[in-house]
Amino acid sequence: GAGVSQSPSNKVTEKGKDVELRCDPISGHTALYWYRQSLGQGLEFLIYFQGNSAPDKSGLPSDRFSAERTGGSVSTLTIQRTQQEDSAVYLCASSRRAQETQYFGPGTRLLVL
Amino acid sequence: AQSVSQHNHHVILSEAASLELGCNYSYGGTVNLFWYVQYPGQHLQLLLKYFSGDPLVKGIKGFEAEFIKSKFSFNLRKPSVQWSDTAEYFCAVSLYNQGGKLIFGQGTELSVKP
DSSP, rough: OEEEEEESEEEEETTOEEEEEEEEEOTTTEEEEEEEEETTTTTEEEEEEEETSSSSSOOOOOOTTTEEEETTTEEEOOOOOGGGGOOOEEEEEESSSSOOOOOEEEEEEEEEO | OOOOSSOOOOEETTTTEEEEOOOEOOOOSHHHEEEEETTSSOOOEEEEOOOOSSSSEEEEGGOOOEEEEGGGGGEEEEESOOOOOOOOEEEEEEETTTTOEEEEEEOEEEEEOO
């Protein structure tokens, strides 16, 4: 079956612009996670959605970052007023339920000039 | 704060050599443990996982890992590596009462010489 998909695969933007990154989880997976992979910080948790529960936003690095998940499926991660330090690969993962194995998408490589 | 530590940043081996990658975590409660692999140009894939039961778990491609609770460790092993094992390996922990979010180690880059 189809895996986790993310779009765009690459995004180049100018400092100060807003960007939106999209994640399509595996069908039927109720849990969805966003992570960030950067050279200096490794792999970091950003935010987690489980069903209709309030998301766990504890990993978001600043209030410029936000995410939503519509209809329990597709998720969008938005970064406002991008900074150069936001340059990273943004990874999405989904699992059937919380605590179960997470399956990762290919990531979106973001470069802020 | 909870953390995961991988002992080696870069390991270079010849084919047929044995591999052991160290992973330690700092958390006193119940954890689930994972090893993920990222082959060049590919996305993260699950190698193996430990949730409960036998602390020696076997994964894909001949990898295994042993959970030693008293040492807070989950080391990855393979008796004989192949060139195709060249990749970056990540140890990760999820905490039982925190929704499954993963805390990753820094990663270990493995280079296998043919």
